[in-house]
Amino acid sequence: MLDKLHQRCKRWRVLFNTDKSKCVHFRKVRRKQTKFEFVIGKKRLEKVDQYKYLGVTFTFSGNFTENAEILSKAGGRALGKIISKIHTNKDFGIKANEKLYYSCVVPFLDYASGVWGYSKYQAVENIQNQAIRYFLGVHRFAPRLALYGDIGWIPSYYQRWMNMIRYWNRILTMDTDRITRLAFDMDYRFCSNNWCSEIKDIFQKLELEHVFNSQVPVDMKTAELCILRYYSSLWEDAVQNVPKLRTYVTIKSTFEQEEYVKLNLSKTERSHLAQLRCGILPLRVETRRYIGERPKERVCQFCDAGHPYENV
Structure with missing residues (x-):
């Protein structure tokens, strides 16, 4: 399909921007990315894990x-x-x-x-x-x-x-x-x-x-x-x-x-x-x-001793 696309672009003198074109291998998370190389003419397409298409970001998973x-x-x-x-x-x-x-x-x-x-x-x-x-x-x-x-x-x-x-x-x-x-x-x-x-x-x-x-x-x-x-x-x-x-x-x-x-x-x-x-x-x-003045000491409920209010 990429070869046919390249031939049509060449016939009608259309430039194909390979810098903006990427390949995404949609797969399960644990599956490794394909090693196959996708080529248009003599230019290789970069393989990425996500790509934004028409404002929507697609990820490989x-x-x-x-x-x-x-x-x-x-x-x-x-x-x-x-x-x-x-x-x-x-x-x-x-x-x-x-x-x-x-x-x-x-x-x-x-x-x-x-x-x-x-x-x-x-x-x-x-x-x-x-x-x-x-x-x-x-x-x-x-x-x-x-x-x-x-x-x-x-x-x-x-x-x-x-x-x-x-x-x-x-x-x-x-x-x-x-x-x-x-x-x-x-x-x-x-x-x-x-x-x-x-x-x-x-x-x-x-x-x-x-x-x-x-x-x-x-x-x-x-x-x-x-x-x-x-x-x-x-x-x-x-x-x-x-x-x-x-x-x-x-x-x-x-x-x-x-x-x-x-x-x-x-x-x-x-x-x-x-x-x-x-x-x-x-x-x-x-x-x-x-509301009023804070007491200086407060009786501890555990040892019945007075402690500074800030430490209680």
């Missing part, structure tokens, strides 16, 4: 962790730029923040995620967590379940499910003789440790397995409601098992955006409310700090 980290860095830079622009404006509401985040940051994080978005990538989740923490005005030790429950956003992992389902709809509407559709048909027949097996698992979790079996497009609003319902049930179960949120669960039991998030509050007011609800507000009853 088929793992997209490196791709997710690269995209998350780009999304982090975009988020930092937004924060630097709006930091002086203390009256930004949730609608403006959502618009900026989903318009300027999410396109980086979800780029081509219809192909690679079936796994959880902490690097991508960290960017969304950072955006939520900045808006609510809480530090990095705030319980994430409480933050998602108050702001009403679902994790990026479940948002990528929407992109995969959207890509599923797109493939099914393609002409049957297109290369992409032919590759999908082969992938569908195999359906083991591949993209189709992952989308099948998603449909099963959303109770839409009949869609996969019959190969029909899905209404995106229906898919969005199913994903929201699925994550809401997971959130309601998980929030009960976090000791830090034992007070939080007494005031909130359903996954939905809280009213104080929608109010036109200042950043300080919103921060105090969020910290109080998450159980991280530095109240005296929790920090156990002395």
